[in-house]
Amino acid sequence: MKNQFKNRKFAIGGMLILIALIFIARLFYLQIINTSFRLSAQNNVIRYVPQFPARGLIFDRNGKLVVHNEAAYDLMVIPSQLSEFDTLGLCNILATEKKEFIKSLKAARAYSPYIPSTIIKQINPETYAKLQERLYRFPGFYVHTRTLRKYSYNIASHLLGYVGEVNEKDIKRDPYYKLGDYIGKSGIEKSYETDLRGQKGVKMYLVDVHNRIKGPYQNERHDSDPIVGSNLTATFDADLQEYGEQLMLNKIGSIVAIEPATGEILSLVSAPSYKPSLLVGRVRSKNYLMLARDTLKPLFNRALMASYPPGSTFKTINGLIGLQERTLFPSTTYSCNMGYHSRGLTVGCHSHRSPLDLPSAVQISCNAYFCNVFRNILDSGKYTDIHESFDSWRNYLLSFGFGQKISLDLPNELKGFVPKSSYYDRYYGKKGWSSLTIISLAIGQGELGITPIQLANMTAAIANRGHYFSPHIMKEIAGGDDNTESFTKRHDTAIDSIYFNTIIRGMELAVNGQAGSGSTARIARLDSIIVCGKTGTAQNPHGEDHSIFIAFAPKDNPKIAIAVIVENGGFGARYAAPIASLMIEKYLKGKTKNKWVEDYILKTDLIHGKQEK
Amino acid sequence: MVSRRNNVFANLDWLVIVLYLVLISMGVINIFSAEYNETTKNFFDFSLRSGKQMIWISAALILALLLLIIDSRFYLYFATPLYVIMILALMAVLIVGVEINGAKSWFVIGPVRIQPSEFAKVVTGLMLAKYLSGPNIKLQKIKNLIISGVIIFMPAFIILLQPDTGSTLVYFAFIIVLYREGLPGILVAIGIALAILFIFTLLFDKLIIVASLIFLAFIIYFFLEKRKKYFLIGAGVFIISGILIWGVNKVVMDNKIDIYMSLLLTISFSSIIFIILSFAKKIKYIVLILAIMAGAIGFTYSVNYFFYNILEDHQQKRINVVLGIESDPLGSGYNVNQSKIAIGSGGFSGKGYLRGTQTKFNFVPEQSTDFIFCTVGEEWGFIGTTVLILIFVFLLLRLLVMAERQRTPFSRIYGYSVFSIFLFHFTINIGMTIGLVPVIGIPLPFISYGGSSLWAFTILLFIFLRLDASRSEFL
Numbered sequence A: 001m002k003n004q005f006k007n008r009k010f011a012i013g014g015m016l017i018l019i020a021l022i023f024i025a026r027l028f029y030l031q032i033i034n035t036s037f038r039l040s041a042q043n044n045v046i047r048y049v050p051q052f053p054a055r056g057l058i059f060d061r062n063g064k065l066v067v068h069n070e071a072a073y074d075l076m077v078i079p080s081q082l083s084e085f086d087t088l089g090l091c092n093i094l095a096t097e098k099k100e101f102i103k104s105l106k107a108a109r110a111y112s113p114y115i116p117s118t119i120i121k122q123i124n125p126e127t128y129a130k131l132q133e134r135l136y137r138f139p140g141f142y143v144h145t146r147t148l149r150k151y152s153y154n155i156a157s158h159l160l161g162y163v164g165e166v167n168e169k170d171i172k173r174d175p176y177y178k179l180g181d182y183i184g185k186s187g188i189e190k191s192y193e194t195d196l197r198g199q200k201g202v203k204m205y206l207v208d209v210h211n212r213i214k215g216p217y218q219n220e221r222h223d224s225d226p227i228v229g230s231n232l233t234a235t236f237d238a239d240l241q242e243y244g245e246q247l248m249l250n251k252i253g254s255i256v257a258i259e260p261a262t263g264e265i266l267s268l269v270s271a272p273s274y275k276p277s278l279l280v281g282r283v284r285s286k287n288y289l290m291l292a293r294d295t296l297k298p299l300f301n302r303a304l305m306a307s308y309p310p311g312s313t314f315k316t317i318n319g320l321i322g323l324q325e326r327t328l329f330p331s332t333t334y335s336c337n338m339g340y341h342s343r344g345l346t347v348g349c350h351s352h353r354s355p356l357d358l359p360s361a362v363q364i365s366c367n368a369y370f371c372n373v374f375r376n377i378l379d380s381g382k383y384t385d386i387h388e389s390f391d392s393w394r395n396y397l398l399s400f401g402f403g404q405k406i407s408l409d410l411p412n413e414l415k416g417f418v419p420k421s422s423y424y425d426r427y428y429g430k431k432g433w434s435s436l437t438i439i440s441l442a443i444g445q446g447e448l449g450i451t452p453i454q455l456a457n458m459t460a461a462i463a464n465r466g467h468y469f470s471p472h473i474m475k476e477i478a479g480g481d482d483n484t485e486s487f488t489k490r491h492d493t494a495i496d497s498i499y500f501n502t503i504i505r506g507m508e509l510a511v512n513g514q515a516g517s518g519s520t521a522r523i524a525r526l527d528s529i530i531v532c533g534k535t536g537t538a539q540n541p542h543g544e545d546h547s548i549f550i551a552f553a554p555k556d557n558p559k560i561a562i563a564v565i566v567e568n569g570g571f572g573a574r575y576a577a578p579i580a581s582l583m584i585e586k587y588l589k590g591k592t593k594n595k596w597v598e599d600y601i602l603k604t605d606l607i608h609g610k611q612e613k
Numbered sequence B: 001m002v003s004r005r006n007n008v009f010a011n012l013d014w015l016v017i018v019l020y021l022v023l024i025s026m027g028v029i030n031i032f033s034a035e036y037n038e039t040t041k042n043f044f045d046f047s048l049r050s051g052k053q054m055i056w057i058s059a060a061l062i063l064a065l066l067l068l069i070i071d072s073r074f075y076l077y078f079a080t081p082l083y084v085i086m087i088l089a090l091m092a093v094l095i096v097g098v099e100i101n102g103a104k105s106w107f108v109i110g111p112v113r114i115q116p117s118e119f120a121k122v123v124t125g126l127m128l129a130k131y132l133s134g135p136n137i138k139l140q141k142i143k144n145l146i147i148s149g150v151i152i153f154m155p156a157f158i159i160l161l162q163p164d165t166g167s168t169l170v171y172f173a174f175i176i177v178l179y180r181e182g183l184p185g186i187l188v189a190i191g192i193a194l195a196i197l198f199i200f201t202l203l204f205d206k207l208i209i210v211a212s213l214i215f216l217a218f219i220i221y222f223f224l225e226k227r228k229k230y231f232l233i234g235a236g237v238f239i240i241s242g243i244l245i246w247g248v249n250k251v252v253m254d255n256k257i258d259i260y261m262s263l264l265l266t267i268s269f270s271s272i273i274f275i276i277l278s279f280a281k282k283i284k285y286i287v288l289i290l291a292i293m294a295g296a297i298g299f300t301y302s303v304n305y306f307f308y309n310i311l312e313d314h315q316q317k318r319i320n321v322v323l324g325i326e327s328d329p330l331g332s333g334y335n336v337n338q339s340k341i342a343i344g345s346g347g348f349s350g351k352g353y354l355r356g357t358q359t360k361f362n363f364v365p366e367q368s369t370d371f372i373f374c375t376v377g378e379e380w381g382f383i384g385t386t387v388l389i390l391i392f393v394f395l396l397l398r399l400l401v402m403a404e405r406q407r408t409p410f411s412r413i414y415g416y417s418v419f420s421i422f423l424f425h426f427t428i429n430i431g432m433t434i435g436l437v438p439v440i441g442i443p444l445p446f447i448s449y450g451g452s453s454l455w456a457f458t459i460l461l462f463i464f465l466r467l468d469a470s471r472s473e474f475l
């Protein structure tokens, strides 16, 4: 059979020969001509030494250095390169137990004879100096330099977060990381990991049988230098943060302070706290275990992860919704007879003058007044049924950032909880509930879960007369072109700005009203600054109620909005209000004048049962 | 029956079988070394890969024997049903398969894991052979060419969805078969030209590419055109329009147009004049040359688009590393760099069996599978690598000779399929370990660790041996 394409077999065969010749020529080059691959001694190896860049520094909003680095040295071993060595001698230099040392050596060998393993982590500089001179006597060992975090202010552990060794999941998610690398585990260290870490480099060395470095491999042609991590300026004020942590000593709770005009977090305290230096270096795992076992849960970031009913601070919001819905007017008055009474149900109130208009009701925190406000919103007739009116009310809350993660760059925040009408349907049946059933929402109790940061954000929104900027902790990254659009994006609440002045007037009176006029937070008053605030008490079925206070100052052009929660602190005015007031004064004036209030707070110990009355 | 079976074994090409046995033995010896360390007990330890490979080999030999017993006409008659079943199996694995190493390409039945895409090559070869050997099939006919393309690339496309890029690319090997069976030479030439253009596009700036394409067009025209005055007119038109565009850009557009765009504008503007001229004066070639040049410029555009917008980052990186655009010793270049170091450190005679230091454990990932050639290079040196390459060349040439001696187109085409698939694996696998082609994870036939691939290669080869043994029966 004749085939006209028979000659093509020569082209195909020729191609095969050509490929084989190219391969053999290439191998001839790689294996024989290029001597840099074919090392002089038979057993020489190339050692890859990753070069770790220094992590970026962290500054506070005023440029004060908060986090920096110090060098640390890890002793590494490549088991296959070990020869007989003076184990005791090495242990003496390192000041380590021989037994421990042999154990970790075994573990390294079991992991891999050829891959370097860390034998001893973070040798101190003095030991390193001693070891360096004698290392040549211990083939198979070498020292690996990296940096550790160091804190100039030992504060803000929950904001800064900590750095730890990568786990399997991290390595899988991002192949940049290799076993033994470090990664930001929480807080700023986690959120801005890629900026702070910089970029690893690599150096390749030729190493002979005795583990002596013969020199760089191929004239450092394949080496790359590490790129230092970017420095980060955070939004918090280190002095204010430190002061807040002092005030919260021996208490459980949080402080969150925000700059209303920007959403920058000025301070974020979760108490009890821990010193960030506890989670650095060799002591980290031991300390971490200790902190994790502490029944007061110092690792738990209450400012972002604990949710509380907002208590009476929430009356401000219900007042605003009433105004916007036009079911309430600044001059609307309701009377109060020791509480709100309807169809056999009573919401109690304290004794005060009556009747009250809206600003006075905020000033005095009258429960009856806001029960009326709340029911008029839900039963206004504008909506077909309670479901529709309730969900409309709920939408107002969502516009203040409740029920959703609010911070832009703090990990592990919780959403909190704002029920939907369907939530009550499940409890009471579709027709089984009315505005009266959920009346406790009028005064911020009941089925609401608000986190301290959400509460502070709400306060900022009031201070701004109707809008907020999402709270965030990063002010600037050196050389970073980070996408900060979301940082400057203005979120408008569903309340028009004209309605805020009445409520703010009430908050002003709550702090600055005449003695005897029923102001609930006179303890928070400052001489030279108009503080606007609102107390709250979150009912706590498990013990003493939680003391809550929100405030902003000054009244015009506010510079700080703050929320304070002291667990089991009782009434809002008792602890939360003075703490907020001190924080405001500290931030705006740089120091505090009211020494007896400061003393009273500093001496208060709500944890160890020595509660001062 | 007895005489017939004797006949098969008497007619078998024992040379190929010897080469096959040599290769699988070399494979298992090197797999053992890739895993070896002082704690390794012995060769036949079934918890080791070398031990498991011994099991796969035993099974492969039984499989080979069975294939030799089956009547050779079976493959011709059952090519189509087998092909349909294989397509269904490939689709099924997308749905019920198990994902291993990021590709959903495995059936897991109890302790057995099977990768249908490995076997799909065999069936595709049979199907292609059956189709092309049919009456009146000519690859110069566009319809036949398209159907051949569908037969080849339908399984390739399904495998791409798994996604298993390496196994997909293997199907390009069938182009060699088509070439042998009469694929028009011009198509091959265009294919090669495009491949070269593809690489150049990634290597050089687009400005340089376009400038050289224009230059090349003028050179070609200069040699084709007998009346040189037309060439001078052409060059003049180009230069004048260039000056014109340059002037307009400078005066009117404030130099807003960059050099690349100006060049494109110049060539489009002068092209219009060329085309008018060529029709008016009946000048040949110009339109053709212009069309090819425009096509080439368009192609470089789409390559850039494909590369930066369709390929994923790590795929871009791999290509860049091979082309030497990017050096990234700890990233995607890590494997190749380690692999080159390992092979290079073997020197002339190697470090000796089991004495390699670079190819142990994770220094080179995929050591016993895709990068097994490093172990050969490090421990057996240049002698070892050259011998291995020569064995492969010997085997492949033998397959080529055998394919050509077939008396039926079916056997010949299938033989070429076997040859092409082996050639592709051989080229890509060794090429990537010595840094000549991008890292595409496909095994080295008979040497790499892995049951599925060993069985698939065995089946591929032994079906052809069976067809060859009875080559005198078909007449």
Ligand SMILES: [Zn+2]
Pocket (backbone or CB within 6 Å): A336, A337, A338, A339, A349, A350, A352, A365, A366, A367, A368, A369
């Ligand atoms: Zn009242």
